[in-house]
Amino acid sequence: MIQAIDLAKVYGDKTAVDGVTFTVEPGRVTGFLGPNGAGKSTTMRMIMGLDAPTRGTVTVNGAPYAKHKAPLREIGALLEAKAVHPGRTAFSHLSALAATHGIPANRVHEVIEMTGLGAVAKKKVKGFSLGMGQRLGIAAALLGDPQVVVLDEPVNGLDPEGVVWVRNLVKYLASTGRTVFLSSHLMSEMAQTADHLIVIGRGKILADAPIQDVIESQGKARARVRTDRPEDLSRLLARSGVTIQAPEHEVLEVSGLDSRSIAQIALDNRVLVYELTPLQASLEEAYMQLTKDEVEYRSDEGAASGHPGGAHAAEPAPAEAQEVSR
Numbered sequence: 001m002i003q004a005i006d007l008a009k010v011y012g013d014k015t016a017v018d019g020v021t022f023t024v025e026p027g028r029v030t031g032f033l034g035p036n037g038a039g040k041s042t043t044m045r046m047i048m049g050l051d052a053p054t055r056g057t058v059t060v061n062g063a064p065y066a067k068h069k070a071p072l073r074e075i076g077a078l079l080e081a082k083a084v085h086p087g088r089t090a091f092s093h094l095s096a097l098a099a100t101h102g103i104p105a106n107r108v109h110e111v112i113e114m115t116g117l118g119a120v121a122k123k124k125v126k127g128f129s130l131g132m133g134q135r136l137g138i139a140a141a142l143l144g145d146p147q148v149v150v151l152d153e154p155v156n157g158l159d160p161e162g163v164v165w166v167r168n169l170v171k172y173l174a175s176t177g178r179t180v181f182l183s184s185h186l187m188s189e190m191a192q193t194a195d196h197l198i199v200i201g202r203g204k205i206l207a208d209a210p211i212q213d214v215i216e217s218q219g220k221a222r223a224r225v226r227t228d229r230p231e232d233l234s235r236l237l238a239r240s241g242v243t244i245q246a247p248e249h250e251v252l253e254v255s256g257l258d259s260r261s262i263a264q265i266a267l268d269n270r271v272l273v274y275e276l277t278p279l280q281a282s283l284e285e286a287y288m289q290l291t292k293d294e295v296e297y298r299s300d301e302g303a304a305s306g307h308p309g310g311a312h313a314a315e316p317a318p319a320e321a322q323e324v325s326r
């Protein structure tokens with residue numbers, strides 16, 4: 001278990017982490033999400049004792065990282081830009097780590113096999129691809145067979161097979177009762193991997209809840225509608241807060257109105273609807289909604305487009321549009 005209480009880190013006049021309190025529970029995968037610069041890496045570094053908190057505390061299984069006698073057996077981490085001597089082989093790197101932490105040599109072979117590095121274990125790390133480097137970092141994190149695993153962007157640079165491997169690995173670790181805490185910018189991957197989410201923005205916690213709750217609390221009602229009069233129905237449904245897309249012929253995807261309201265408006269106006277399917281909001285949509293005011297750097301995604309097939313935030317419908325004749 002990882003427990004942070006009022007944890008803060010200030011660099012000069014920059015508050016990177018602003019008094020966060022959270023618990024990462026064992027037995028499930030907890031995802032750590034936030035825009036660039038939100039404070040994820042800083043939080044992870046404080047968990048690992050690599051940065052001292054300006055205020056507050058963070059403990060791993062009840063004690064700060066530095067207080068553990070055998071920290072690698074307690075918590076393993078893959079943090080960004082982990083330094084490995086380029087002239088070493090994967091095997092010698094892991095062996096040196098094992099030797100300095102009192103970990104038996106046969107565990108080195110185990111983690112090499114687990115992470116699929118068998119074929120390259122005797123090769124120098126300087127020739128490793130980004131994906132192989134990530135696997136080596138994960139092997140190092142698992143070396144002490146720790147109860148707590150912290151992975152910062154573990155799928156960065158991995159090919160699709162590697163991404164699935166990480167997903168299965170972290171799920172397996174959680175299923176054995178371990179605490180797994182991982183960050184990623186890949187929402188679809190996070191949606192398939194995490195059970196619970198902690199979302200951070202500008203150093204503050206924005207959400208700390210089961211993933212389904214995060215999606216449901218933020219996602220707007222959405223539905224797919226098939227109708228032979230998509231343009232008329234678009235006009236009838238248009239109002240503030242409603243977004244309508246026309247992805248294919250006679251299909252509308254409506255966001256911001258529930259299925260019942262859509263059905264009622266169609267009925268009142270005698271517009272034929274031959275399919276009405278509620279759609280689940282995606283984690284990506286929920287995340288964008290949750291963090292929309294918290295982003296340090298965001299590209300201007302361009303104004304709404306009203307052309308067919310494009311998204312547009314519908315303006316309030318003019319009164320006469322409510323009475324479309326057949």
Ligand SMILES: Nc1ncnc2c1ncn2[C@@H]1O[C@H](COP(=O)(O)OP(=O)(O)OP(=O)(O)O)[C@@H](O)[C@H]1O
Nearest residue numbers: 011014015016034035036037038039040041042043
């Ligand atoms: N050593 C440092 N000195 C000064 N500022 C720092 C330092 N480390 C981080 N920061 C600042 O603290 C804030 C949080 O950074 P952090 O790297 O923790 O964010 P992050 O959520 O991990 O971002 P990303 O998703 O881009 O990796 C940023 O504004 C960053 O510029």
